Amino acid sequence: MTVTYFSVLDMERIFVQLCLLLLMFSTEVSKSDSPHQPKEVLVIGGGISGLAAARKLVNHPSQLYDVTVLEARKERYGGRVWTSRKLFKKPIGAETDLGATWINSKEKDNPILAITRKGEIETKTSGPIQLHVPEAGKIFTGDEANKIFTEVFSMMQSAVDRVKATGIDVPLQKAVEDEITRHTFQGDRAIITSILRNHQAVTKADYSAMFFDPVKLFGWNTVVVDGFDQVLDAIVSGLGTEKPLSVSLNQVVRQIHINSDKKKVIVRTKDLTQVEADLVIVAVPVGVLRNEALLFDPVLPGEWYKAMKELGVYQSQKVIVGFSEVFWPTDIGVFTMTTPEGQEPFIQTWFNMQNLVGMPFLIGTLYDEAAVSMEQTPVEELKQQVIKVLGKLFGEDLVSQYNMTTLVRSQWTSDPFTLGSGAYPRTGNVAGIWDTLSPPVCPYIYFAGEHTSLDGMIGAHGAYNSGIRAAEQIINGRCERELKRKQKTKEEKEKKNKKKEDKSPKKDEL
CATH class of the missing domain: 3.50.50.60 (FAD/NAD(P)-binding domain)
Structure with missing residues (x-):
């Protein structure tokens, strides 16, 4: 018998080599088989x-x-979501938002509001709405305006409910027109029908009445103050x-x-x-x-x-305008106006930034064809169009006394990374x-x-x-569950087919 003797140094060397081998093995396992690999x-x-x-x-x-x-x-x-701070002299507030601005405070468990609360981000509500009817020389505020918009909402909800009850989808435009013919008006018929017909969803000839929810239109009254x-x-x-x-x-x-x-x-x-x-x-x-x-x-x-x-795919744009001074009522949050029948609506609604951020800015919104053409309109021509619209709201003589210091517009339609608004x-x-x-x-x-x-x-x-x-x-693990389900279905099918084969009569062998 031959006996091999190891020195202490040899034993230490063998021990180190074994440790290295174990380390390499455990590393390979962690790389390939570990369930905890990110x-x-x-x-x-x-x-x-x-x-x-x-x-x-x-x-x-x-x-x-x-x-x-x-x-x-x-x-x-x-x-x-774009707060365009580079385009403004004092980019400190919500008047720089060319994308998302408003948060729906009535939406249950709105995650955006939750983030603002957790992050201690300041928000404010827009304030009351004022309705202008330029062709009739009328202005409605407070309860009068609320009554009109309440009836508009009620008619839109009724139009949608009737469509859903039939189970047959029609354009929202048609559903609203049908409702206008059957509705008993409490307020001014001409004003209410003008608001309805110029709503951005109603103006689209193919917007689904079946999937339209009027409730989601209300509650958009909160802004993030600093953008x-x-x-x-x-x-x-x-x-x-x-x-x-x-x-x-x-x-x-x-x-x-x-x-x-x-x-x-x-x-x-x-x-x-x-x-x-x-x-x-x-x-x-x-x-x-x-x-x-x-x-x-x-x-x-x-x-x-x-x-x-x-x-x-719909199109919407914003026009943000600033003036040397405020010339509009500072206690109103939203100014909107009716458009006469047959006339193309153009920036009917303006949001007052003065009462939110202390800056003399208004934000106007456009939709669909008006939004698309606005992108191509030369700046000076667009300024004149804005002045004309604001003149209808607040009076031409008043508006002409103030200098427009800023005009910035969004361009979501031509933006290659959006190609539309939603x-x-x-x-x-x-x-x-x-x-x-x-x-x-x-x-x-x-x-x-x-x-x-x-x-x-x-x-x-x-x-x-x-x-x-x-x-x-x-x-x-949505996909993992789907894979298991398909595998189980496959196995059950194979098992079923095998049972059929086993039960089928076999031909006598010659």
Whole structure:
């Protein structure tokens, strides 16, 4: 027998080598088999829906998600939330908001209001509305104005209820006209019908009455005093102990490619770079998706493209004007006026910023054709149009005494990263559209954005909630459950077929 003796030095060397081998083995296990390895998630689009999704994942206590937001714009995130501070001499207030401005205070559990409270961000309510009827030389305020708008709301609700009762969709425009013919007016018929016919949803010939909710129109009376971008900054920077989000600007995504062999998503950008991830959340505006500016490889299911094309895309713009001094009533929050029948409405409604931020600014809103043409109107011509409209409201002689110091406008229609202002339900749409647009295309692609749900088409809080929904689909294992369900269905089908084969009579062997 041969006996081998080891020195103390040899024993130490062997011990070190064994430790190294164990360390290498444990490292490989952690890389490949550990259930706690973070998933790489890319959020395509840094609007409020994408940022909400990223925040939800980053805040998850498991810390299982490594999230990066890819935003196409070079200078900012936020999408259609844009506080344009660079375009103003004293950019300190809500008068710089060219995108989202108003928060619906009547919306139950509004997440935007929750953020402002948690972040101690100041908000204010707009104040009372004043209705002008220039053709009749009348002005209504207080209870008189409230009575008129209450009747308008009642008629719109009645028109929608009648359509829903029949179960047959018609354009909201037709539903309102039918209601006008049958309604017993309490107030001035001409004024009420003018307000109804010039409502931005009613003016669209194909807006669905079945999916229109008048209740969602009321409660938009709160602004973030120092600009809506404070809400975005709170989401990105984090509140309390929340970690900041990782947002990468100037990332124009052109293609989302699924590599099935590697089980990875490859995101390719305009500058020919590519990034790998385990999952992606597509939070891109409906106008961009409909324009197919973002390509999917392989292509998404045909019903997804069909649903996307069936939605309507609306246009809205803002015009922000400032003057040397205030010449309008400072105790009124909103000025609106009727438009004579047959005349194209142009900036009927103006919001008073003086009583909110102490600055002599008014914000006007435009919709559809007027919004589109406004983008192409030369600045000096647009100034004259604004002066003319304000002259109808407050008197030409009065307005002519004051100098317009500022005029800034949004351009969401031509903006390549929005190509419109948002989505709306068209006549004939069915609820199945959102059943198609809201679920993920498993196992890699998830969707967020106001267009992905009917409830999402109600402003910033609707878009925000769609991002939360997409993140929860990931956290709750939506695709994993779907895969198990399909596998179970497949196994049951195979088992059933096998039983049929076993029961079928066999031919005698020769």
